[in-house]
Amino acid sequence: MTTVLLALGLVLVIEGLVLALLPDRLDQILEQLAEIPVEARRMLGLLAMTLGGTFAWLVHWISG
Numbered sequence: 001m002t003t004v005l006l007a008l009g010l011v012l013v014i015e016g017l018v019l020a021l022l023p024d025r026l027d028q029i030l031e032q033l034a035e036i037p038v039e040a041r042r043m044l045g046l047l048a049m050t051l052g053g054t055f056a057w058l059v060h061w062i063s064g
Helices: 003-023 025-036 038-063
Strands: none
Touching: 003 025
């Protein structure tokens, strides 16, 4: 459970950094994302989830 809370905290830090440091650029990024077809966005999301889960599992496995 501690690992999940740590991961959630890190996600919030990264999200906060983007919003705090690049608010104008974020608008441009969101406009560009809107131009990508829905299925492509879905596949990107699934790919990101798969890579993130695999990375987390590998780190957990390596750390013993």
